[in-house]
Amino acid sequence: MNHYPPFTSRVVPLLVNDIDTDQIIPARFLKVTDKSGLGAYLFSDWRYNPDGSPKPDFVLNQPQYRSGAILLAGSNFGCGSSREHAAWALVGNGIRAVISTSFADIFKNNSLKNGILPIVVSAADHLLLSALVRDQSTVELTIDLQSQTIRLPGGTTIQFPIDGFSKTCLLEGTDELGYLLRFEEKIAEYEAGHR
């Protein structure tokens, strides 16, 4: 079974560089002890006024973007705090892929573990996608992890890199902890040889 089959979706543009995880989910929402329900707090301070009413000009509040499963973000997405709550909040909003020119390391790790594909594209391709979404907000892209491509309307494709291990994990739904547990013997051996 393919755990990350190709999908087609609208694109939510959030073209700001260096979006930190404090923006993705502010710290005051981190006092919970489970993972579910965090979607409501995604980009909370950008999305809602102090009285809780939605800010109409924020992308996620605009009806045409509401069903978007692809986030198109500026460079260095997910910098700052290691909170995996950022990935959980994105998942809670139905986001399954984030496209950027670069990602912060910890966020990238966290997103892969939660079925979110971090897609790195070149600056030129990023410009192309940004222009496309700006000109036509309802444009849909198809993400195909198997062939590592983003397909644009009209058939143009953009190739993206991903390391083989992460790709296999996403496609086969491999759980990293399960993989690690298989090394029990090696770990015991290592421990025997060290303090």
Place this chain on the structure above:
Amino acid sequence: MNKPLTLFEKVWNSHLVTQEPGSPAVLYIDLHLLHEVTSPQAFTGLRQRGLKVRRPDKSFATVDHSIPTLDPSIPMTDKVAAKQIEQLETNCQEFGIRFTGMHSPQRGIVHVIGPELGLTQPGMTIVCGDSHTSTHGAFGALAFGIGTSEVEHVLATQCLLQRQPRTFEVRVEGTLQVGVTAKDIILALLAKIGVAGGTGHVFEYTGKAIKSLSMEERMTVCNMSIEGGARAGLIAPDDTTFEYLAGREFAPQGAQWEKMLNQWRTLPSGDGATYDESIVIDATELSPMITYGTNPGMGVSVTGSVPAPEDIADSSSRLAMQKSLDYMGLIPGEPLIGKPVDVVFIGSCTNSRITDLRQAATVFKGRSVPSSVRVLVVPGSQAIKRQAEAEGLDKIFKQAGAEWRESGCSMCIAMNGDQLDPGQVAVSTSNRNFEGRQGKGGRTFLASPLTAAAAAVTGKITDVRTLINH
């Protein structure tokens, strides 16, 4: 002859358990620190799979993020936070993990107490579900932040799947001038390389200016490595390191100490070891730094002014700068000195150690805080609090009009009620000036304890050098 290895490479190589072709390395972890915010879901995961904690003896937990900094005998009013704290205690009891709770005399910010208790040692691999785990790199340990899934991995296997990062030498030569501190070194580095300059790398800080820093100052530098995108930042262990560690509760003792000392002395990067990237900074030329924007890379000399977005060629960076200045309520070209402040926060895992408090106290002594300004001094641990009180620092702060609190993360992350009101301007010794980090709508200017103290006693952003008697 073999290529001389860097400090990072030595620590990495000695912790490799195994690696399958095409897969990340299985890296052994010597010390796993835990706190209340990023651990509950990991313990839930263990229970769901019926797994145990493989090495409770290599795990250590504390509560710091959401605990109140007022009188600890008053019950917590935030019931959600209180439940999260209770949950950690229950989890630690169930899985046999050492735990320092609310009423423990050893309690403090996780990155302050690890070193303070001697848990943090050279050559170790150290992780915590917290990005400022980079702090522990000051001891020549490979220390980095992880997500909650990885917390679960380490609990279950004492290992992590890791791809080998690249190396980046940050050489700091020269001598810091009066009024200029370790915090200014790291803010200057971030201003040069930006918040993504170290992504995919680990920093190694080298050079004469780094060598001459105390352990507390080295921790300040390593702490903010993550702010440059580097998950870890290391400093070679030396006599300063060993003197700090000797005699601490969990440090090796007796013959074991001598044995470890010999090992630790082999850790520094070999002569001629090479790095993938490097940068040189001259400490002599640095002045006190302050940030003006909404990420830690947006910093200038305190004597400087707010940069103009139109001077930036790249359009997305220009937009980011404009957005930042709008949030901060700043006008391009406006000088930073003289800007009125509402709040000053002295604390956080960056700058809450005894030497930070001593430095701040030199500025507070004999001066008073204007009535319009609120000043919070929050020690990094209960041990630091006791030490500061023994030295009479608390009296200096209180006499000047500052609030003297119990230890914790406090206004660094504003989870415990210590927070800014919308629009308030704060000079803070913490590490992040992200939008809303210190309270929704709050505006944070990051600086050293000296610069923060200068803002506290003058009510505005001030060059601390004008207050120091030469």
